[in-house]
Amino acid sequence: MLSRFAVSLLMESDKEVAEFIRGYMLGRMSKVTPAMFAQAIRDDTALWGNLPQGYKNFLKNIAKNRIAREAFLRYERKINTNLIIQWFKIDRPDLASIILNWPDEGAIRWLEKNINEIKQQFKNSF
């Protein structure tokens, strides 16, 4: 309940949208260790695919919110791999280290693929 209200309320401005996504991502990653993260990359885990159906539906409902939709469309291109890595550097430097130091940029490609998939799923929900 709180989350839906908060999303509607906070998505008035683009910066708030970004901070909300950043906070959400940080929350989701709070219990992820570098070893777990590295394993997920090595296993090529699909972040969207592993999400329980209830939460997929929840995110799709957010996508139906007009303000959230407009903000997403405006800044879709700016929410990219580089931005996420910068957030990781600040919020979770241990995980950023894994991404940056993965041989042959494999982690960056994995992250990019997942971000694009989540964005596409979000768009499909409009």
Next chain:
Amino acid sequence: MSYQEKKRRVVSMDSILGVETKTADNEKHPTSKIDEYLDDIEALELRELKQLKLRSLIEQEKKKLANILDGEDINSSTNVRNGRDNGLNLSLEDVRKLSELDEEKKNAVLATYAAIKAAEKSSGDNIGGVLPLLLAYGQTHGTNDIAKFGEVIVNAIQTGMQMNAPPEEGTQNVKDQLLLKAFEKLTEKAPSGGDGGKDALTLIKELKELGLIKLPTEEKPSAIATEEQRLQSDRTINLELMKLNKQTELELKKLEKEFQLEMAKLNLEKAKSDAITSGILRLANAAGRALAQGEIQTLQETGAEPLVATNTEAEIVHQPCPNCGKDIAIPEPSKARQITCPYCNASLDWTPTTV
């Protein structure tokens, strides 16, 4: 949309781009490259405004200076404002004296003076100081004599007469009186309706004898007079330039004050805006985390699979960064390659032997 509103919208891009956001020291007022960029734009806009004002000021001053150098009377604009610019350049004293004459004489004096000025223009000479003489002459003589006086002077101009440079103040009256007497004598001598050319020649001779005029062939005094005039003109220009400089200086000080005031206002507004934005952003971040935490809790309660693998077999080596000393996690440590410190962005050579 006001500038501040626009600015807030643009500033709000910071965390989306969030590259340079400082979190440790500037928690209250996070700054980024975009903030700095906007500040630069503000400063540039203000500087541009200042430059425009300054440029227009300089243009005005240049025009004034050009007018002075062209020989325009410095006070000509004042004369125009006072309605005294009738093309004859009458001084206040001249006007006062003119008003003392009766209507007929006044008209005669003005017509004669206009004729003399016209003759001056056409010949390119400037004999100067003729109006006071004309006025003095007009006070004691009739309109016919005034016309004759004018005729003599015009003829003299046409034959190349050049008056001496204006005498110094103390000797002015004496010379005027002498000149007046000379004219009186000449007009008495000259038969009415006589030849103007002859009158002029006689006048020139007589005046030359009296030492009141000089001919253009007399090089030395002419050069001195020209030099004096030039010096006088230089002094006037210097004085005017000093005045203009002073005015420009005052204008600049005024602009500087306005600029500082404007900057102070902008800084205050920016600080306010930053404080509000920072609070909202923290709230947004916290809401995102709360949402995620709630999901994790539900996942644990329902026993659903976690988002990422819990298998911790992945081989990770932790190595302190030689640059900043912080811990770098290195996946697949068996491969030699370049690695990057996520804290200080230092690029380092990684070799498996250091494991």
